[in-house]
Structure formats: C-alpha cells, structure tokens
Amino acid sequence: MTPAGRDAAGWWALILPAFLLMTAFYVAPIIQVLTISVTEPRLGLDNYERLITSESVQRVILTTLRIGVTTTAIALMLGYALAYRIALSSARVQRWWLLAVLVPLWISVLVRAFAWVTLLRRQGLVNQGLQAAGVIEEPLALVWNEFGIVVGMVHYMVPYAVLPMLSAMREIDPRVLAAARGLGAGRATAFLRVFLPLSLPGIIAAGVLVFIFSLGFYITPAILGGGKTLMVAEWIKLQILDLIRWGLGAMMATVLVVAILATLAIFSRLVNLRRLFGAGG
Numbered sequence: 001m002t003p004a005g006r007d008a009a010g011w012w013a014l015i016l017p018a019f020l021l022m023t024a025f026y027v028a029p030i031i032q033v034l035t036i037s038v039t040e041p042r043l044g045l046d047n048y049e050r051l052i053t054s055e056s057v058q059r060v061i062l063t064t065l066r067i068g069v070t071t072t073a074i075a076l077m078l079g080y081a082l083a084y085r086i087a088l089s090s091a092r093v094q095r096w097w098l099l100a101v102l103v104p105l106w107i108s109v110l111v112r113a114f115a116w117v118t119l120l121r122r123q124g125l126v127n128q129g130l131q132a133a134g135v136i137e138e139p140l141a142l143v144w145n146e147f148g149i150v151v152g153m154v155h156y157m158v159p160y161a162v163l164p165m166l167s168a169m170r171e172i173d174p175r176v177l178a179a180a181r182g183l184g185a186g187r188a189t190a191f192l193r194v195f196l197p198l199s200l201p202g203i204i205a206a207g208v209l210v211f212i213f214s215l216g217f218y219i220t221p222a223i224l225g226g227g228k229t230l231m232v233a234e235w236i237k238l239q240i241l242d243l244i245r246w247g248l249g250a251m252m253a254t255v256l257v258v259a260i261l262a263t264l265a266i267f268s269r270l271v272n273l274r275r276l277f278g279a280g281g
Contacts, residue, residue: 030257033250033254033257034250034254036247037247037250037251037253040246046247047247047248047251050248050251051251057252060230060232060235061232061255063146063229064215064231064232067146067149067153067214067221067229067231068214069211071150071157071210072157072207072211072214074154075153075154075158076161076206076207076210078154078158078161079158079161079206080161080203082097082101082162083161083165083166083202084169084195086098086101086162087166087169087170087172101158101163102159104156105159109156109220110219112155112156113219113223113224114223116148116151116152116155117148117223117224120143120148122141124142124143126142127140143224144224144225144228145225145226145228145229146225148225148226149220149221149224149225149231151224152220152221152223152224153214156217156220160209160210160213161206161209161210162206163206164205164209165202165205165206167202167205168199168201168202168203169195172195172198172199176194176198177190180193180194208263211263212260212264215232215259215260216232216233216256218231218233221233221234222234232255232256236252236253236256237249
C-alpha cells in the first residue's frame with residue numbers, strides 16, 4: 001500500500017466510529033420515517049397527497065410558517081440591537097452582557113413557558129397591571145393563541161439570534177467605522193452604509209438558525225398555544241400518539257426534515273454558515 005493509501009486508511013479508521021454512530025442514531029431513523037410515510041396505512045403516496053387536498057394539513061403548515069417568520073423577524077430585531085450593544089462595549093462589559101444572554105439558556109424551556117402563562121393569562125400580572133393603570137377594562141387574550149406562542153418563542157430564540165450576529169460583528173474592524181466618521185459620515189450614515197452591510201452575514205446566519213429552530217419547536221407552542229393553535233411538531237405528536245396515524249405523522253416529519261435541509265442548502269450559498277457557527281475561517 002502506498003503512503004497516500006495508508007494515510008487515507010488511517011483517516012477512515014478514525015472517522016469510522018463516528019460514521020457508524022451517525023448512521024445508527026440519525027440516518028437509519030430518518031430512513032425508517034420515510035419508509036413509514038409511504039407504507040402506512042398502505043403502500044403509495046396517499047399521505048403526501050394530503051399536502052394538496054387536506055385543508056387541515058395546509059393550515060398547520062401555513063400556521064407554522066407564519067409563526068416561524070414572525071418569530072424570526074422579531075428575534076432578529078431584538079437580537080441585533082443587543083448584539084450591537086455588546087460588540088461596541090469594552091471587554092469587561094461584554095462578559096457581563098454575554099452572561100445575561102446565556103443565563104436564559106440554562107433555564108428549562110418548560111419553566112419559561114409556564115412562567116409566560118402566569119404572566120399573560122387573563123388573571124396574570126400583565127392584564128392586572130394594564131387594568132390597574134386604566135389602559136384596558138377587560139382582560140386581553142394574550143395566551144393560548146398565536147400571540148402567546150410568538151412571545152414565548154421570541155424569548156427563547158433571542159440568544160440564538162445574538163450569538164451568530166455578535167460573531168460577525170466582532171470581525172468588523174473598528175477602524176473602518178472611524179474612517180467613515182473621519183470622511184464626514186454621521187453616526188447614522190456610518191451605521192447604515194458601513195456597519196450594517198458588513199454585519200449582514202451574521203444576520204443571515206442568525207435568521208437561518210432561528211427559523212429552523214422555530215419550524216420544529218414543540219414545548220412552547222404546545223403550552224402557550226393551549227391546543228388551539230397547532231404547529232407542525234405538535235400536529236405530528238397528535239397524529240402518532242393520539243390518533244395512531246403513523247403514516248400521516250411520518251409524512252409531516254419527512255416534510256419538516258426536507259424543509260430544514262432545503263433552507264440550509266439555500267442560505268449556505270449566500271453566507272459561510274460553517275464559519276459563523278464556529279467551524280473556523
């Protein structure tokens with residue numbers, strides 16, 4: 001065997017355990033789900049026809065897309081403002097800001113969802129505060145609907161929006177902004193014409209990350225939606241565990257996986273996602 005062949009064999013020997021693990025725990029289950037989607041209750045594409053013929057399936061997909069896009073847009077706006085503030089802070093202040101961003105990630109998503117129920121329910125602190133201030137006379141429906149789902153999901157997603165954008169902002173040389181100011185650009189002009197375009201790859205990466213998480217999110221929509229607003233993940237659970245419609249649930253799971261892979265494929269052509277997500281330059 002040539003030296004090059006021995007090197008190649010050595011590399012394959014190193015990655016073989018990881019490859020087998022990925023195949024056993026990721027690839028094989030996905031193939032099984034795909035198989036179930038075309039064999040239950042009978043062989044064929046009847047389950048996929050529901051994407052065209054079933055209003056309930058279409059409504060679930062549209063609801064998921066609408067909530068996902070809304071969550072992504074709001075999380076990006078809030079996350080960008082926070083990332084911009086962190087990027088322009090001193091190293092010591094940045095550590096405290098990052099701690100504030102990361103702490104919510106250490107709190108159970110279940111705890112946070114129930115906390116929002118406590119705050120937003122008709123007898124919750126938000127409605128009581130608004131009534132006490134005379135802003136409203138009757139409690140507002142702030143939970144167990146799309147509004148409550150979006151609030152809870154945005155709260156969860158903001159840290160995931162901040163980190164990729166902050167990574168991109170840290171690569172912007174501060175001397176570029178100083179040069180723009182020295183050439184007569186105002187603070188707003190320097191931001192809009194220099195800083196914002198340079199940070200655009202981070203915005204795209206954060207948008208992809210948040211949108212993909214939003215498509216498959218389950219716990220927060222299930223609790224804050226109260227079963228009245230179904231997203232894809234909760235609909236899949238309903239079909240498989242409650243209605244025992246394995247074929248329909250597997251079909252929607254397959255569609256979800258394909259949608260996520262398509263989203264990654266499209267946006268990977270616009271920005272180096274591997275670099276922004278920490279895979280190196």
